[in-house]
Amino acid sequence: MNETVTRLKLSFFLGLRSLRRGNIGSLVMTVVIIGMVFTNMIFLPSVITGAINLFVDQTIEYSSGNVLIEPKEDAEVIEDLEDLLARVNRAPGVLRAAPHNNIGGVMKFKGSRLAGSVIAVRPRDEALVTGVSKMIRDGQYLGEGDTGVIIIGNYVAGHKDKSEDLMPSLGGVRTGDSIDVEYTNGVTRTYRVKGIFETKSYMADQVAFITWEELESIKGQQVDQATEVLIKTVPGEDEEEVKLALIGMGIQEQIKTWHDLLGKAFAEVVQSYGVINSISTIVSIVIAIVVIFIVIMIKTLNNRRQIGILKAIGIHRTTITFSYVFQVIILAVMGIIFGLFILFALDRYFSIFPIVFPDGDIRPAFTLADIVTNAVLLFIASAIAGFIPAWQIAREEILTAMRG
Amino acid sequence: MIRVFGLEKIYHLGVVKVPALQGVSFEIHRGDFLGLMGPSGSGKSTMLHLLGLLDYPTAGTIEIDGIDVSDLDDDERTDYRLRKMGYIFQDYALVAELTVLENVMLTALAQGKTDAECRVASTNVLSIVGLSNRLDHLPKELSGGEQQRVAIARSMVNRPIILFADEPCANLDTANSRAVLDQFHTINEELGQTIVMVSHEEWHKEYFHRIIYLKDGQIEADERRQHHRKDDEDRS
Ligand SMILES: Nc1ncnc2c1ncn2[C@@H]1O[C@H](COP(=O)(O)OP(=O)(O)OP(=O)(O)O)[C@@H](O)[C@H]1O
Ligand SMILES: [Mg+2]
Numbered sequence: 247m248n249e250t251v252t253r254l255k256l257s258f259f260l261g262l263r264s265l266r267r268g269n270i271g272s273l274v275m276t277v278v279i280i281g282m283v284f285t286n287m288i289f290l291p292s293v294i295t296g297a298i299n300l301f302v303d304q305t306i307e308y309s310s311g312n313v314l315i316e317p318k319e320d321a322e323v324i325e326d327l328e329d330l331l332a333r334v335n336r337a338p339g340v341l342r343a344a345p346h347n348n349i350g351g352v353m354k355f356k357g358s359r360l361a362g363s364v365i366a367v368r369p370r371d372e373a374l375v376t377g378v379s380k381m382i383r384d385g386q387y388l389g390e391g392d393t394g395v396i397i398i399g400n401y402v403a404g405h406k407d408k409s410e411d412l413m414p415s416l417g418g419v420r421t422g423d424s425i426d427v428e429y430t431n432g433v434t435r436t437y438r439v440k441g442i443f444e445t446k447s448y449m450a451d452q453v454a455f456i457t458w459e460e461l462e463s464i465k466g467q468q469v470d471q472a473t474e475v476l477i478k479t480v481p482g483e484d485e486e487e488v489k490l491a492l493i494g495m496g497i498q499e500q501i502k503t504w505h506d507l508l509g510k511a512f513a514e515v516v517q518s519y520g521v522i523n524s525i526s527t528i529v530s531i532v533i534a535i536v537v538i539f540i541v542i543m544i545k546t547l548n549n550r551r552q553i554g555i556l557k558a559i560g561i562h563r564t565t566i567t568f569s570y571v572f573q574v575i576i577l578a579v580m581g582i583i584f585g586l587f588i589l590f591a592l593d594r595y596f597s598i599f600p601i602v603f604p605d606g607d608i609r610p611a612f613t614l615a616d617i618v619t620n621a622v623l624l625f626i627a628s629a630i631a632g633f634i635p636a637w638q639i640a641r642e643e644i645l646t647a648m649r650g
Numbered sequence: 651m652i653r654v655f656g657l658e659k660i661y662h663l664g665v666v667k668v669p670a671l672q673g674v675s676f677e678i679h680r681g682d683f684l685g686l687m688g689p690s691g692s693g694k695s696t697m698l699h700l701l702g703l704l705d706y707p708t709a710g711t712i713e714i715d716g717i718d719v720s721d722l723d724d725d726e727r728t729d730y731r732l733r734k735m736g737y738i739f740q741d742y743a744l745v746a747e748l749t750v751l752e753n754v755m756l757t758a759l760a761q762g763k764t765d766a767e768c769r770v771a772s773t774n775v776l777s778i779v780g781l782s783n784r785l786d787h788l789p790k791e792l793s794g795g796e797q798q799r800v801a802i803a804r805s806m807v808n809r810p811i812i813l814f815a816d817e818p819c820a821n822l823d824t825a826n827s828r829a830v831l832d833q834f835h836t837i838n839e840e841l842g843q844t845i846v847m848v849s850h851e852e853w854h855k856e857y858f859h860r861i862i863y864l865k866d867g868q869i870e871a872d873e874r875r876q877h878h879r880k881d882d883e884d885r886s
Binding site: 249252253256260263266552555556557559560561563565643644 | 699702704705725728729730731732733735737739743744745746747748752756757759760761762788804805
């Protein structure tokens with residue numbers, strides 16, 4: 247035990263001095279490479295995490311709210327809406343509930359036809375629950391009680407030249423244009439396009455919104471039904487708790503948190519990204535191992551004679567081996583610290599200039615878990631990569647080594 | 651103290667066998683200053699390596715203080731070299747990345763002594779070899795003679811029972827050689843340090859108590875010198 251401590255202390259003593267008085271160029275190069283490898287290990291998962299975060303945020307913000315109420319298993323719609331809304335809005339943790347009534351329709355504009363979702367909303371509630379009202383690209387959001395107007399998603403509006411569209415569209419609708427909507431109950435209405443919204447979420451930008459009053463005029467009666475109710479929870483509130491509270495209030499409809507909704511798709515996405523990630527991590531680790539192995543190999547080969555001398559004067563081979571392992575550990579720590587600086591700089595940079603994707607701006611998300619896991623992996627890989635060549639050369643016969 | 655019996659060493663160069671030592675027997679006593687001399691290729695270095703536990707004999711035994719060293723395993727041999735033996739090589743063999751003081755401290759540290767103890771012991775031996783003003787220099791900043799004196803200090807710091815030197819003066823001019831040999835003389839006389847030294851310079855003989863002449867791996871002569879170099883009175 248004491249022996250081991252003495253040996254490790256001496257290893258550290260030798261390793262530190264060898265680094266300090268050794269070749270600065272190779273030290274810097276090794277640290278930079280380890281730093282780059284570390285950055286590479288963290289960067290890809292961070293972009294993927296960023297993409298997942300974006301998807302989750304968009305889903306919550308524009309499509310589902312934090313908690314979504316759907317019709318009972320065997321029902322098409324939610325009945326007794328007013329009663330439900332009154333109860334939900336009183337529930338603890340609920341900021342606001344916004345009902346949606348999705349009446350499918352075919353939209354027509356200058357010969358283009360597009361079957362899609364036309365959703366009736368209550369503009370004020372909607373504005374409290376989703377972010378659509380803040381994403382009006384052109385024109386205005388719906389006013390409470392508006393009739394004869396519609397607001398449409400960016401993909402619905404589309405471009406005049408349809409080849410520029412990512413999705414089927416109406417071919418370049420602009421604010422103020424008139425579009426016809428043919429509803430499933432046979433009613434056709436002509437609307438003035440009041441506004442066009444662009445959330446960048448694929449799902450959200452493919453729908454159109456009308457007011458609840460417009461819906462009632464189409465149906466010719468009061469509508470106390472919804473196809474779904476979106477709920478925004480108080481920030482910081484656990485959605486699962488809110489869901490339990492709602493169930494506790496005796497609500498019979500299906501209640502799903504965004505997590506329930508994304509659950510399956512989410513798990514699949516995370517899994518396939520996980521595979522990409524693992525491959526990238528393995529490649530990075532192999533690069534790190536090879537670089538460190540070569541650096542230490544060269545160093546030990548250059549120091550063969552010196553290693554022979556150390557053994558001759560009675561320095562144990564473990565001490566010698568670990569003097570190199572310590573050097574590698576120090577290099578790895580320095581490299582990881584350097585990598586953290588790069589990551590910090592990248593984080594700053596991408597928070598100002600996010601990566602622009604068609605479905606939104608991705609900000610790489612550096613999670614502590616990724617950083618810690620990869621640092622530990624890199625650390626262990628480095629130590630092993632340093633250990634092997636050092637161990638091999640420290641085993642050599644004294645006189646063979648001393649001849650250099 | 652050291653008893654060598656029937657020592658043989660055969661090197662294998664492919665299929666060719668090179669007999670470097672062919673059955674050598676002798677004893678070394680505590681306090682001896684023994685010179686190993688003989689023509690090139692006669693087996694002097696081989697002998698020193700075997701005595702210093704740096705290599706294994708093909709046959710024969712080496713007994714140090716009653717212990718047959720062939721009974722020691724690799725770790726024990728390492729420990730033996732560390733605690734009981736000192737080495738001085740022709741090319742100084744200092745650790746390039748360590749300062750003078752650190753080179754000397756190295757083997758003391760390896761024994762598990764505290765940093766302070768090692769520092770004191772090392773500074774002491776370095777002052778004996780006259781290098782107190784060079785403690786923080788790196789080996790490459792010293793002359794050959796100075797480097798060899800560092801090597802002497804390093805070999806001395808653990809108070810080994812025996813000190814091995816293989817042509818320690820081969821790379822030094824006469825003045826520096828004399829300085830090194832005087833150093834050996836001092837530690838041998840004053841500290842009773844046993845020294846085995848390989849040399850083929852005639853004038854070194856005056857320093858030795860006893861000279862073993864090797865030829866073709868065998869002892870040609872074993873000569874005890876009555877009038878080995880005495881004290882400063884002879885020199886003036
Ligand atoms: N590693 C080795 N492999 C093969 N033969 C060797 C080896 N080392 C020494 N020899 C041979 O063993 C014999 C004795 O060598 P040794 O080095 O002991 O001689 P020496 O007396 O020290 O000579 P020198 O005065 O030149 O240093 C020589 O013939 C030499 O060629
Ligand atoms: Mg020799």
